[in-house]
Amino acid sequence: MTTQEQTQQTLISAGDHTVPITVFARTSAPTGRTFEIIAPIDLTQVFNPVWPFPGVSSIHNNLPEWDRPGLSRYPQFDDGSQATETLTEYVEGYGFAYELTDFTNVLGQLAEGVRGEWSFLPDANGTMIRWTYEFLPKAGRRPILAGPFAPLWKRYMQRALDEMVKHVELTLAATGDR
16 A cells, blocks of 8 residues: 555545435447546536535646546636535446545535546436435535425526537537447
């Protein structure tokens, strides 16, 4: 184990009581191609405001490659808030995971952080996409996250995922890939 691996702290462990929220979508694109388009997608194009949540307006330290655990970038939201996003897992063609921490908006008062996880699975001639956000609640905040917050966040995630699927389909149509 390297020094970096020894000092890297995992946000969520097996004993934590988290609040997971999962959304799904299908695309006609092959699994590998879907992964190739979504993994590095421009977040400003797919995270639009959905009340009560802001859209992503820019990314500080937006790297051309988003393909190695340990990389970090800083989403900026259109309400002036921001977060830190760190890639924790990356399996080309199949899935990736990341942690979001240091929220400067209301999420910073509700959660210690979030683990996001994407899976791309073959589905007939296309791909089934599964995206989970797993919130680690701050003390006493689990009822808020699991209660009124969860359906609102699920709607926000589904809208972003639907935008990503549109982007995949448009990219395939423009390039003639199938």
